[in-house]
Each structure stands twice: as structure tokens, then as C-alpha cells.
Amino acid sequence: MISKKMQDAINFQINAEIYSSYLYLSMSAFAVNANLKGFAHWLKVQSGEETKHAMKLYDYLLDRGGKVELAPLKQPPVHFQNMLDIFEQTYEHEKKVTGLINKLYETALKENDYPAQVLLQWFINEQVEEEASAREILEKLQLLGEKATGSLLYLDKELKKREG
Numbered sequence: 509m510i511s512k513k514m515q516d517a518i519n520f521q522i523n524a525e526i527y528s529s530y531l532y533l534s535m536s537a538f539a540v541n542a543n544l545k546g547f548a549h550w551l552k553v554q555s556g557e558e559t560k561h562a563m564k565l566y567d568y569l570l571d572r573g574g575k576v577e578l579a580p581l582k583q584p585p586v587h588f589q590n591m592l593d594i595f596e597q598t599y600e601h602e603k604k605v606t607g608l609i610n611k612l613y614e615t616a617l618k619e620n621d622y623p624a625q626v627l628l629q630w631f632i633n634e635q636v637e638e639e640a641s642a643r644e645i646l647e648k649l650q651l652l653g654e655k656a657t658g659s660l661l662y663l664d665k666e667l668k669k670r671e672g
């Protein structure tokens with residue numbers, strides 16, 4: 509069985525992952541409206557990844573005989589300035605999530621929850637990837653500057669290639 513503390517902490521993280529999914533979906537819709545289908549595609553795939561993260565925790569909690577308690581979702585932002593704004597927010601958001609995962613791992617250590625520690629090592633590695641990919645796109649956008657429309661469209665084409 510899983511401790512109540514660990515159960516609450518995992519339920520909290522499920523909410524954070526589903527919120528991430530919601531956030532990227534909102535960004536994806538904005539990109540569709542801006543006619544940047546590659547960005548929209550990348551963000552939609554990212555939204556799907558976040559749902560998978562939530563489901564990993566959800567399945568784990570149930571496997572351990574825990575109780576899933578889904579909490580209300582915060583509304584994500586609807587208006588963005590441009591793709592640079594979106595990827596600044598994405599990178600900041602991923603860094604915040606990394607902090608949450610680290611905190612969750614600390615809880616697993618304190619609770620002597622060894623299976624949770626193993627599960628969370630996957631998430632710790634995943635966050636390294638997530639931060640790196642968000643930072644890469646952000647830095648490319650920063651290189652472009654304001655009016656480099658041609659380059660923006662090239663990057664849009666590149667992002668369209670993401671699998672998933």
C-alpha cells in the first residue's frame with residue numbers, strides 16, 4: 509500500500525501534468541489561428557505527451573492500491589503574443605514542473621517509497637529532455653528576431669516533422 513502523503517503528492521502531480529496538457533493544447537490552438545501549423549503540430553504532440561505523463565502516475569497510483577482523486581483544473585492562458593512568447597512560457601513552465609518532480613522525489617525518499625523512487629527517476633530524466641527541447645526552440649526563436657518571417661516559416665516546417 510501507498511502512504512497517504514505519497515498518494516496526495518501523486519494526485520497533485522497528476523493535476524499538474526493534465527494542466528500541462530491543457531496549456532500546450534491552448535497554445536496549439538493559438539498557433540493554428542496564426543497559420544503556423546508546424547508549431548501547432550509540435551504543441552499538440554507535446555500536449556499528448558503530458559497526458560501520457562499523467563496516465564503513468566494514474567496507473568501507478570492504482571497499481572499501488574491508492575486512490576485517484578482528480579482535482580479541478582486551472583484555466584490555461586488563451587492569449588499569447590507570438591511564438592516567442594509561447595516558447596518563453598513553455599520553457600518557464602517546464603522548469604517549474606522539474607521543481608515539482610524533484611519535490612515529489614523528495615517525498616518518496618522521506619516516505620521510504622522505493623517503487624515511487626524508481627518511477628520518479630523516469631520523470632527526472634524526462635524533465636531533462638523536456639527542458640532541453642523547449643530551450644532549443646526558444647533559442648532558435650530568439651535568434652530569429654522580430655521580422656524574420658522566412659525563418660519563422662522554415663522553423664514551422666521543421667516542427668511539423670515531430671513524431672507522435
Ligand SMILES: [Fe+2]
Pocket residue numbers: 525528557558561605
Ligand atoms: Fe510532464
Ligand SMILES: [Fe+2]
Pocket residue numbers: 528558602605638
Ligand atoms: Fe512537460
